[in-house]
Amino acid sequence: MSLSLKPGFSFGGVLQKLYPEENLTRQEIILENSDEYWMAQALSKSMENGCAANPNPSVGCVVVLNNKIISSGCTERWGGKHAERVAFESLKVGDLEGTTVYVTLEPCTHVGKQPPCVELFRNRGISKVVIGSEDPNPIVSGNGIQQLKEMGIECKVGVLKTEVQAWLSPFFIQQRNHRPLIALKWAQSLDGCFADDHDGWQWISGIHSRKYTHWLRQKYDAILIGVGTLLNDFPSLDVREIQNQYKRDPLKIIYDPFGKIFQCTEQEQAILTEKTFKLGTKQIILIGTQVLLDEKEKNNKWFQFLKNNENFILQKINDNSENKMTNIIVESLKCKEIDEFLGRPLQSILIEGGPRLLSLFLQEKNYDVLHVFIAPFFLGGEKNKLFSKKQRALIPYIFRDVSKVERMKIVVQERLGNDILLEMVQEN
Structure with missing residues (x-):
C-alpha cells in the first residue's frame, strides 16, 4: 500500500463507527454531500455485519437521491445476499430513478452463491454508480464496471480506494497472493x-x-x-x-x-x-x-x-x-x-x-x-x-x-x- 489512509480510517474501517460516542482527534472533515462523503457512509455500512461475509468481501452500498440516503445494505453472512441486493430490495419499482449508488466494491458479474449483482442495475433508471475499488477477483475485475457503462450508467471508480482496500485487505491478499x-x-x-x-x-x-x-x-x-x-x-x-x-x-x-x-x-x-x-x-x-x-x-x-x-x-x-x-x-x-x-x-x-x-x-x-x-x-x-x-x-x-x-x-x-x-x- 503506497499511501497513508485518511484520518479517521484504519484497517478496521471507519473508526467513528466503532466509537460513536467519541470525538476522535484526527477525524478528517470530508465535504458533506461529496462523493467521498457518501462513500464513507457506504464503508461505514459495510462494517455493520462485522466480517461474517468472509471469505466474501464485506461490502457496503448506499442509494442517494437529492442528497439523502433512501436505502442501504451490507453483505450478509457468507452465502447470503450481497450489499446491492439488500439495498435495492427494500425499494419499489421506480424508486431508483435518478439515484446515485455508492458501493465500496465493483458489483460482481458471475454466479456464485448469489446471482450477479450487476444485473440489479439494469433498466432501473440509475443515473450514476460510484465505486470504491475494482474487484481483485479476475472473474470480475473490470467486467462489472464495463457492463454498467454498457447499460448507459455513468461510473466513477476509485473514491476512497485505499481506505476500502485496507478494510477488505484479507480478501485482496487472498485473491492476489492465494x-x-x-x-x-x-x-x-x-x-x-x-x-x-x-x-x-x-x-x-x-x-x-x-x-x-x-x-x-x-x-x-x-x-x-x-x-x-x-x-x-x-x-x-x-x-x-x-x-x-x-x-x-x-x-x-x-x-x-x-x-x-x-x-x-x-x-x-x-x-x-x-x-x-x-x-x-x-x-x-x-x-x-x-x-x-x-x-x-x-x-x-x-x-x-x-x-x-x-x-x-x-x-x-x-x-x-x-x-x-x-x-x-x-x-x-x-x-x-x-x-x-x-x-x-x-x-x-x-x-x-x-x-x-x-x-x-x-x-x-x-x-x-x-x-x-x-x-x-x-x-x-x-x-x-x-x-x-x-x-x-x-x-x-x-x-x-x-x-x-x-x-x-x-x-x-x-x-x-x-x-x-x-x-x-x-x-x-
Whole structure:
C-alpha cells in the first residue's frame, strides 16, 4: 500500500463507527454531500455485519437521491445476499430513478452463491454508480464496471480506494497472493515492554485499544499464539467488546512444536477447559511430527481428550528445513481439512503471541500489516520485549546497521483514548 489512509480510517474501517460516542482527534472533515462523503457512509455500512461475509468481501452500498440516503445494505453472512441486493430490495419499482449508488466494491458479474449483482442495475433508471475499488477477483475485475457503462450508467471508480482496500485487505491478499493475510498485533509501553519483568501485562493498553483489538479479532478468521503465551496467561481469545448480529469468535491456533501442552498439570487443564478451550470454540494445535508419533503421548489421557475432541485438530507442522519457520507455520494451515473445520476458507490470521513468536515473524518479514498499540508510560523491564536477550537465545537474530535498515510505512496513526495506534506495512 503506497499511501497513508485518511484520518479517521484504519484497517478496521471507519473508526467513528466503532466509537460513536467519541470525538476522535484526527477525524478528517470530508465535504458533506461529496462523493467521498457518501462513500464513507457506504464503508461505514459495510462494517455493520462485522466480517461474517468472509471469505466474501464485506461490502457496503448506499442509494442517494437529492442528497439523502433512501436505502442501504451490507453483505450478509457468507452465502447470503450481497450489499446491492439488500439495498435495492427494500425499494419499489421506480424508486431508483435518478439515484446515485455508492458501493465500496465493483458489483460482481458471475454466479456464485448469489446471482450477479450487476444485473440489479439494469433498466432501473440509475443515473450514476460510484465505486470504491475494482474487484481483485479476475472473474470480475473490470467486467462489472464495463457492463454498467454498457447499460448507459455513468461510473466513477476509485473514491476512497485505499481506505476500502485496507478494510477488505484479507480478501485482496487472498485473491492476489492465494494465501491468508498475516497480521501481527501487540501492545507495548513507550520503552517497548509487552509486560513487566514479573510477567504482569493486564493492562498495557487502555479500554479504547482493547475494543479495537476485539474488533480485529472479529475481522480476522483466526488468532495464533504460542504455547508459552497460552500457559502463562490462559487467554480467552474471544470477542467481548463488540456486538452485532453476526458476532463471531476467531478460530484459535496454538503453535506448540514440542508438545508442551500435553504436559499440563490437571489444574492447568481445568483452567484451559474453562477459558481458552471453553465449550463451543474451535482450536487447532500445531504440533511437531515426532510429538504425534511419541508412544508416551499416545497413552496420555489429556492428549487423547484433545485428539478425540471434535472441537480440536492436532495439525502436524510440515517441517521443511529449506523453508523459513514462519512459512512452515502458515503452510501447515493451508489445507482442505482446516477449511472444512473452520466452515470456510482460511483467509486471514491475526498473530497475538508473545515477543518470541512475534519476533520470529518480524525477523522473517512474514506479515502484511502490523497493529501496534503504544501506551504512555515506561516499565523499564528487559524480559518481555521484541528481540530481547531472552528472544535472541532462541531466534538467530540478524543485527542490522541503522543506515541500511528497511523502514516500514506508517499507514495509520490515530489516538485511541490515551494510547497511540500505529498500523504499518512493509515498504514496497
